[in-house]
Amino acid sequence: MSKIIMIKYGELSTKKANINYFLKTLKNNVNKKLESYNCTVFYDKGRMYIKNINDSDFDSIIKKLQTIFGIHEIVVGYEYDSLDFEQLKNNVYELVKNKEFSTFKVSTKRSNKHYELNSMEISRLVGAHLLKNIHHINVDVHNPEVVINIEIHHDNSVIYFDKYSGLGGYPVGTLGKGLLMLSGGIDSPVAGYLAIKRGVNIHAIYFESPPHTKIDAKNKVIALARKLAIYNNGVVNLHIINFTKLQETIYKEAPNDYLITLMRRCMYRISEKIMQSFKGQIIINGESIGQVASQTLTSMSVINKVVSTPVIRPVACFDKNEIINLAKKIDTYETSILPFEDCCTIFVPEHPVINPDINKCLEYEQLYDYETLINECINNHEILKISENEQKKFQDIL
Numbered sequence: 001m002s003k004i005i006m007i008k009y010g011e012l013s014t015k016k017a018n019i020n021y022f023l024k025t026l027k028n029n030v031n032k033k034l035e036s037y038n039c040t041v042f043y044d045k046g047r048m049y050i051k052n053i054n055d056s057d058f059d060s061i062i063k064k065l066q067t068i069f070g071i072h073e074i075v076v077g078y079e080y081d082s083l084d085f086e087q088l089k090n091n092v093y094e095l096v097k098n099k100e101f102s103t104f105k106v107s108t109k110r111s112n113k114h115y116e117l118n119s120m121e122i123s124r125l126v127g128a129h130l131l132k133n134i135h136h137i138n139v140d141v142h143n144p145e146v147v148i149n150i151e152i153h154h155d156n157s158v159i160y161f162d163k164y165s166g167l168g169g170y171p172v173g174t175l176g177k178g179l180l181m182l183s184g185g186i187d188s189p190v191a192g193y194l195a196i197k198r199g200v201n202i203h204a205i206y207f208e209s210p211p212h213t214k215i216d217a218k219n220k221v222i223a224l225a226r227k228l229a230i231y232n233n234g235v236v237n238l239h240i241i242n243f244t245k246l247q248e249t250i251y252k253e254a255p256n257d258y259l260i261t262l263m264r265r266c267m268y269r270i271s272e273k274i275m276q277s278f279k280g281q282i283i284i285n286g287e288s289i290g291q292v293a294s295q296t297l298t299s300m301s302v303i304n305k306v307v308s309t310p311v312i313r314p315v316a317c318f319d320k321n322e323i324i325n326l327a328k329k330i331d332t333y334e335t336s337i338l339p340f341e342d343c344c345t346i347f348v349p350e351h352p353v354i355n356p357d358i359n360k361c362l363e364y365e366q367l368y369d370y371e372t373l374i375n376e377c378i379n380n381h382e383i384l385k386i387s388e389n390e391q392k393k394f395q396d397i398l
Contacts, residue, residue, distance in 0.1 A: 001091070004079050005061060006158060007048035010072025010168055019045060026070040026171040029233055033064050046111055046153075051079075062164055067230050069197050070174075071166030075149070077158040085117060088157055089129040092148060095159060096130065103140035104130070110152040122150060170199030172233050178282040178312065179275040180204040180228075181267065182238070184220045184342045187286030187315055189228060189332040190323050194314035195284045196231045203278055204228070204236050205271055207243040209346065217340040225386040227332050239274050240382040243267075246373040247347065253367040256349045260294050261356045264303045266370055272307040273378055287313045288323065293352035302356045 007030075012022050023043050030041050030048070039053045039061070053061060058076060065074050080091055096104075106123040117125070126148070127139055151158045180192040182204040192202055206221045222238065229236045250262050271283050287295045294303065304311055315323050327333035 002051065002079050003053070003055075003058075004077055004158070005050040005053065005058070005065070006075045006077050006160065007043075007050070007065065007071050007166070008073040008075070009048070009070070010166070012070055012072075012170070013045075022070070022171055022174050023048070025174050026068075029068055029070070029171050029173070030065070032233060033068055034061060037061060047151075049079075066164065066166060068171075069167050069169035069199070069231065070171035072168055073166055074164040075160040076162045077149075077151075077160035080157050080159070081155070083112075083115065083152070083155075083157060085122075085125075088122075088150070089126055091157075092126050092150070092159055093130060093133055095161075096146065096148065097134060099146060101145040102136065103138050103144045104146040104148060105139055105141045105144040106130075106148045106150065108150040108152065112152050112154045115152050119152075122152070126150065167197065167231075169197035172196055172199060172231070173201045175199035176282075177201045177203065177278060177280040178284050179239075179271055179278075179280050181271055181283065181285040182206050182221055182224060182228075183286070184217055184224070184336065184338070184340060185286065186327050186333060186336040187288060187291075187323055189224045189286075189336060190318075190326045190330070191284055191286040191312075191314040192228050193231060193326070193330050193332075195282075195312060196228070200282070200284070202228070202232055202236060202284065203239060203275075203280065205239040205241060205274055207241045207267060207270075207342070209244045209247050210242070212244065212247075212346045213342055214340060216338075217342050220335060220338050220340050221342075222384065222386060223335050224332055225384075226388065227330065227335065229386050229388050231330075234388050236386045237278070238384045238386050240384065241270055241274075241377050242380060242382075243377065246370070246377060249368045249370075249373060251347050254364045257351055257353045258356060258360065258364055259347060259349050260352045261299060261303060261361060262364060264294050264299075265306045265361065265365075266374060268303060268307045268311075269370075269374055270377055272309045273374075274381070275309060281310070283307065283309050283311045285311065285313060286315055286323075288315050288318055288320070291320070293354045296354045298355040299353075302358050302361060305358060 015022050027041055027043055037057055040051045042049055062074055106127045108119040108122040110119045149160045178195055178200045180202045182188050196202055204225050208218055225236045225238045246266055254262050
């Protein structure tokens with residue numbers, strides 16, 4: 001008998017012909033997360049297994065696995081090489097005989113369809129064996145104190161009691177790469193988390209405007225990127241754009257009520273070029289319909305026209321409380337509410353246009369050379385590699 005961790009896939013099991021690609025990626029992601037542990041990871045189409053684990057490492061490994069997308073459920077189990085049914089009954093008895101409980105049920109799954117008994121028969125006979133040998137216990141199929149789970153595989157059996165929820169979703173990297181427009185607010189980190197959950201490996205882009213924005217605002221975004229890195233295979237590449245000159249030019253040359261619309265159109269243009277530099281497929285942001293002037297349907301449509309890249313808005317139909325609750329769950333909320341302004345909250349007009357006209361945008365953009373200013377932003381941008389535990393600065397690769 002050996003004590004192991006077994007991973008259940010959930011949604012991945014629906015992938016059929018492509019499942020090997022998803023499972024191989026998940027295994028690689030698990031190996032990367034557990035690289036500091038002395039354990040072995042392997043899988044089949046039904047389950048993933050982690051073996052040769054030090055007894056002191058089980059709890060910390062489970063916590064690590066709970067930050068990996070693609071995992072539906074995690075169980076701590078006891079693996080036996082023997083498939084002999086009499087031995088199986090005794091194995092269950094030995095595991096539960098010293099537990100304190102009064103009600104139980106046995107739940108069996110049998111991937112080995114050639115086994116001598118079916119799942120219902122196994123559960124019934126194991127339950128009868130326990131009732132015969134342990135006094136003062138009863139079967140309760142509706143609300144038992146202890147659920148004894150048995151899985152019969154082709155070469156072994158696994159018995160387990162404890163289950164831990166995983167994050168679900170798809171393994172990071174299976175659905176390509178995207179660029180998250182990461183501000184210091186509540187919404188964009190949540191949007192990034194949701195994109196990662198669907199298998200997208202994210203980079204992030206942050207627009208700063210010194211001296212109007214402070215170093216505290218930049219550090220706040222770095223802290224948010226680090227929290228997202230936990231779920232993004234441990235790393236987020238953060239592209240930092242100095243937006244000062246471009247933002248001041250728009251503020252000086254264009255009508256005040258169109259400032260936010262024109263600024264966002266330039267941000268989208270820059271984001272698309274940055275995304276193309278690492279061969280991403282989508283732009284991601286935290287826009288929620290109707291939340292601010294630039295997030296009306298008309299505004300989003302006019303702003304979106306400057307790019308051909310798909311723009312994914314994971315929280316578009318969430319209300320603010322739903323976004324806040326998820327931000328608290330992923331531990332970004334307290335960082336997001338720190339009172340440091342980003343470039344989207346400075347120079348805000350008193351009455352921004354909520355239904356901008358595309359023709360007026362094109363007219364106003366003729367008042368300044370935005371293409372040259374955009375290229376300057378991109379050519380001089382900074383890249384930080386943010387890991388779960390540290391950050392590294394890399395020379396601009398564009």
